Amino acid sequence: MKITEVALVVKGTVFGKKSSRIGKILPPEEANKGDLTFLYDPGQNTNADIVITTARVKGKSGVVVQDPKRAMYRLLKHLTNTRIKPGISLRSLIGKGVVLPRQCRIEPFAIIGNNVKIGKGTCIGSHCYIDAGVVIGRGCRIHTHSTILSSTKIGDYVEIHANTVIGEQGFGFIRSKGYKRIKHIGGVIINDLVEIGANVTIDRGTIGDTVIGKGTKIDNLVQIAHNVKIGRDCILMGQVGIAGSTKIGDNVMLCGQVGVSDHLQIGDNVVVYAKSAVLKSVPSNKEYSGIPAREHRTVLRAIARLYKNAD
Amino acid sequence: MKITEVALVVKGTVFGKKSSRIGKILPPEEANKGDLTFLYDPGQNTNADIVITTARVKGKSGVVVQDPKRAMYRLLKHLTNTRIKPGISLRSLIGKGVVLPRQCRIEPFAIIGNNVKIGKGTCIGSHCYIDAGVVIGRGCRIHTHSTILSSTKIGDYVEIHANTVIGEQGFGFIRSKGYKRIKHIGGVIINDLVEIGANVTIDRGTIGDTVIGKGTKIDNLVQIAHNVKIGRDCILMGQVGIAGSTKIGDNVMLCGQVGVSDHLQIGDNVVVYAKSAVLKSVPSNKEYSGIPAREHRTVLRAIARLYKNAD
Amino acid sequence: MKITEVALVVKGTVFGKKSSRIGKILPPEEANKGDLTFLYDPGQNTNADIVITTARVKGKSGVVVQDPKRAMYRLLKHLTNTRIKPGISLRSLIGKGVVLPRQCRIEPFAIIGNNVKIGKGTCIGSHCYIDAGVVIGRGCRIHTHSTILSSTKIGDYVEIHANTVIGEQGFGFIRSKGYKRIKHIGGVIINDLVEIGANVTIDRGTIGDTVIGKGTKIDNLVQIAHNVKIGRDCILMGQVGIAGSTKIGDNVMLCGQVGVSDHLQIGDNVVVYAKSAVLKSVPSNKEYSGIPAREHRTVLRAIARLYKNAD
Numbered sequence: 014m015k016i017t018e019v020a021l022v023v024k025g026t027v028f029g030k031k032s033s034r035i036g037k038i039l040p041p042e043e044a045n046k047g048d049l050t051f052l053y054d055p056g057q058n059t060n061a062d063i064v065i066t067t068a069r070v071k072g073k074s075g076v077v078v079q080d081p082k083r084a085m086y087r088l089l090k091h092l093t094n095t096r097i098k099p100g101i102s103l104r105s106l107i108g109k110g111v112v113l114p115r116q117c118r119i120e121p122f123a124i125i126g127n128n129v130k131i132g133k134g135t136c137i138g139s140h141c142y143i144d145a146g147v148v149i150g151r152g153c154r155i156h157t158h159s160t161i162l163s164s165t166k167i168g169d170y171v172e173i174h175a176n177t178v179i180g181e182q183g184f185g186f187i188r189s190k191g192y193k194r195i196k197h198i199g200g201v202i203i204n205d206l207v208e209i210g211a212n213v214t215i216d217r218g219t220i221g222d223t224v225i226g227k228g229t230k231i232d233n234l235v236q237i238a239h240n241v242k243i244g245r246d247c248i249l250m251g252q253v254g255i256a257g258s259t260k261i262g263d264n265v266m267l268c269g270q271v272g273v274s275d276h277l278q279i280g281d282n283v284v285v286y287a288k289s290a291v292l293k294s295v296p297s298n299k300e301y302s303g304i305p306a307r308e309h310r311t312v313l314r315a316i317a318r319l320y321k322n323a324d
Numbered sequence: 325m326k327i328t329e330v331a332l333v334v335k336g337t338v339f340g341k342k343s344s345r346i347g348k349i350l351p352p353e354e355a356n357k358g359d360l361t362f363l364y365d366p367g368q369n370t371n372a373d374i375v376i377t378t379a380r381v382k383g384k385s386g387v388v389v390q391d392p393k394r395a396m397y398r399l400l401k402h403l404t405n406t407r408i409k410p411g412i413s414l415r416s417l418i419g420k421g422v423v424l425p426r427q428c429r430i431e432p433f434a435i436i437g438n439n440v441k442i443g444k445g446t447c448i449g450s451h452c453y454i455d456a457g458v459v460i461g462r463g464c465r466i467h468t469h470s471t472i473l474s475s476t477k478i479g480d481y482v483e484i485h486a487n488t489v490i491g492e493q494g495f496g497f498i499r500s501k502g503y504k505r506i507k508h509i510g511g512v513i514i515n516d517l518v519e520i521g522a523n524v525t526i527d528r529g530t531i532g533d534t535v536i537g538k539g540t541k542i543d544n545l546v547q548i549a550h551n552v553k554i555g556r557d558c559i560l561m562g563q564v565g566i567a568g569s570t571k572i573g574d575n576v577m578l579c580g581q582v583g584v585s586d587h588l589q590i591g592d593n594v595v596v597y598a599k600s601a602v603l604k605s606v607p608s609n610k611e612y613s614g615i616p617a618r619e620h621r622t623v624l625r626a627i628a629r630l631y632k633n634a635d
Numbered sequence: 636m637k638i639t640e641v642a643l644v645v646k647g648t649v650f651g652k653k654s655s656r657i658g659k660i661l662p663p664e665e666a667n668k669g670d671l672t673f674l675y676d677p678g679q680n681t682n683a684d685i686v687i688t689t690a691r692v693k694g695k696s697g698v699v700v701q702d703p704k705r706a707m708y709r710l711l712k713h714l715t716n717t718r719i720k721p722g723i724s725l726r727s728l729i730g731k732g733v734v735l736p737r738q739c740r741i742e743p744f745a746i747i748g749n750n751v752k753i754g755k756g757t758c759i760g761s762h763c764y765i766d767a768g769v770v771i772g773r774g775c776r777i778h779t780h781s782t783i784l785s786s787t788k789i790g791d792y793v794e795i796h797a798n799t800v801i802g803e804q805g806f807g808f809i810r811s812k813g814y815k816r817i818k819h820i821g822g823v824i825i826n827d828l829v830e831i832g833a834n835v836t837i838d839r840g841t842i843g844d845t846v847i848g849k850g851t852k853i854d855n856l857v858q859i860a861h862n863v864k865i866g867r868d869c870i871l872m873g874q875v876g877i878a879g880s881t882k883i884g885d886n887v888m889l890c891g892q893v894g895v896s897d898h899l900q901i902g903d904n905v906v907v908y909a910k911s912a913v914l915k916s917v918p919s920n921k922e923y924s925g926i927p928a929r930e931h932r933t934v935l936r937a938i939a940r941l942y943k944n945a946d
Binding site: 567 | 661704705712743744761762778796833834855870
Binding site for chain 2: 182187191192193197212216218252258272274290304311315318319
């Protein structure tokens with residue numbers, strides 16, 4: 014690939030040697046002569062001599078763009094083949110009454126239960142278990158070893174990474190000579206454009222559904238309990254846990270290892286910083302941290318006071 | 325289903341229109357006309373016109389019961405078919421010397437190692453790996469993609485959810501030109517009526533066993549290290565982690581994301597609140613929180629002091 | 636096995652009845668008459684009458700060694716058969732152009748993608764998914780249900796436990812009418828002698844690689860984000876999470892449930908105690924704890940002050 018082609022893809026302006034061929038694409042500190050890198054700051058140090066950044070860099074070639082992160086998004090998308098090769102593996106097991114358009118891909122050792130409906134262009138990875146009656150929309154990618162249990166409805170263009178479990182019984186019991194599990198009959202609704210990481214668990218509702226709103230992105234090893242409702246365009250980072258029946262607004266960001274207690278209401282546009290525990294409902298448009306979580310600036314002040322003269 | 329039938333199942337007294345047919349069963353805030361819901365407080369707002377609650381509600385029909393949660397348990401149990409359809413899938417692999425009663429179910433792509441013993445009415449889900457010599461009791465449900473490694477003994481009526489791993493090598497090393505794993509030869513004992521969530525990990529003992537006591541319930545993404553002993557009727561919520569050789573009494577509740585350090589003794593009837601880290605042994609019958617964990621009321625007092633005048 | 640044989644294996648000196656046959660090998664508090672146990676302190680109480688410890692114990696037999704933990708390592712290694720039985724299961728699927736020496740073992744329902752290279756003596760467990768182009772060295776053990784995605788390179792003598800996912804897309808997005816995933820084209824490099832627990836997730840780099848240094852040991856349910864670089868001989872205990880692009884030195888110990896924020900530099904020989912959150916870069920040779928993490932002694936002092944007169 015030449016710089017001129019890269020410039021077309023990232024919608025920027027070439028500078029330096031236009032005909033340079035790019036070698037590897039690497040982070041600034043790992044790149045060498047001939048490699049291409051992205052510099053959020055054009056003054057940043059790198060051995061790469063081809064850079065995509067916000068201004069011309071002396072002695073280097075590259076592409077000037079407004080937003081190098083967006084340029085990276087465009088270039089990597091261009092370089093990635095996301096088309097699936099349709100086909101139903103003879104080593105998969107397909108139940109009765111399954112709706113399966115020709116453009117789908119079902120990989121070996123996958124099991125598709127009775128009456129499952131799968132949309133056009135969807136790929137079910139190897140070793141997946143799709144339970145009877147599950148509905149999966151168009152253009153979805155369900156990666157290897159995932160388990161999608163009954164009463165789950167998945168929208169369009171949803172991506173679910175490996176080893177994730179959706180729709181297991183929630184953790185609700187009554188006490189009666191020991192604990193007895195309340196049988197969960199609710200479902201899980203995963204709306205369009207949701208992405209879910211690897212080794213995630215999302216439980217079905219007791220009655221009523223667990224819901225993940227459109228465009229929400231969930232990282233690896235996250236736990237979402239029964240009847241949780243998550244709004245649109247939220248970000249749940251690695252190892253977050255949300256307890257039963259909690260409602261989370263739109264555009265909420267829960268940073269790594271955050272926990273949210275059960276039956277709470279979290280407003281829109283809330284940010285909760287890493288490792289915090291939200292134990293009370295919180296209104297919209299604010300930032301929280303701490304255990305138990307409070308407004309972030311309050312926590313910063315209390316911590317400053319705690320450590321005053323302590324170092 | 326009619327209200328009169330529901331009343332029989334939940335053992336309550338009908339009020340209002342006895343012949344009403346119930347629509348969906350939904351939470352109070354999601355239910356509509358014709359639906360049935362459960363109200364812990366009979367004054368709670370809902371559009372459902374069929375309610376199961378502790379007193380008659382004007383303008384609605386329903387069933388009066390002493391304990392609506394228990395009524396929910398009874399009704400959902402009644403509505404759920406928990407019987408398995410026995411049969412050994414031709415796509416499973418069964419080793420030599422396996423004890424496998426006719427009433428069992430082995431799903432496709434499951435592997436049952438040599439000399440495994442499985443009790444009556446047990447179901448091994450698709451893609452499970454049951455290692456040589458494992459013993460599993462009667463009426464168990466081992467869900468899809470679970471891994472049960474050798475030296476594991478599972479009692480009766482145990483349920484293990486998807487993608488859970490039981491019996492891997494524990495995290496014990498000696499230092500000798502880098503770390504070298506100590507080979508673990510102990511086992512895992514899962515007693516009767518234990519339930520274990522999805523994506524859980526329970527390691528085998530180094531020497532001696534890791535033990536989960538009768539009736540204990542474990543939520544998703546929990547880590548239980550080698551040689552941990554957990555008593556009866558404990559509740560371990562999502563993402564709890566327990567380090568090696570710790571002993572936990574009976575009726576202990578560890579809330580979400582709690583961590584317990586290694587080689588500790590936790591008494592009976594202890595409650596540890598969410599996100600706490602227990603770094604010292606604690607006696608019975610008390611509540612703990614904080615990092616490091618202390619008595620809960622002490623922590624509340626210290627936090628109140630820390631935040632005094634800080635908001 | 637007799638005490639004299641044990642003494643040869645653990646390289647120690649017999650005392651007491653040399654010809655005693657050992658029963659079970661159990662922890663001190665679980666052992667009974669006839670059993671063997673290890674005592675780190677020769678005065679420790681046990682019913683075992685065969686002990687491996689640092690000095691003769693009156694009334695018992697056993698072996699005197701300098702380091703009982705090392706003796707345990709030696710004895711358990713001696714008792715464990717770690718040889719694999721080579722062979723390619725007819726129920727596995729092997730792609731085109733795969734390099735697969737005769738001494739390997741591929742278990743049933745495993746999938747080996749096109750052009751995968753596997754070294755001598757490596758075992759790929761049942762139901763594993765090894766993506767096209769993956770390289771795995773000699774003497775590796777990839778346990779059941781693991782997923783190794785493309786652009787992953789694994790060195791020699793690496794062990795990866797069950798249900799672990801290596802090489803999924805990292806959690807990086809741009810915002811543009813909702814979030815859009817940046818396609819990750821980097822790889823994962825797992826160096827020699829690394830061990831990785833069960834249900835772990837290690838994401839591929841965005842550009843450039845995620846790297847795990849030689850001899851590093853990773854426990855269960857750990858999350859390692861895209862472009863993280865971890866040095867040699869580190870210990871990452873259960874449920875640790877490391878956010879994107881963070882660099883960790885050699886000989887670092889991250890205790891259970893520790894979180895490390897993104898784009899940080901952690902020096903060599905750092906210890907971070909359980910449940911801490913590292914939010915800033917930290918230099919070598921120090922101990923940290925707390926949320927946010929500070930030097931451990933500072934945190935201890937601040938906590939002492941906070942709880943003064945609070946109990």
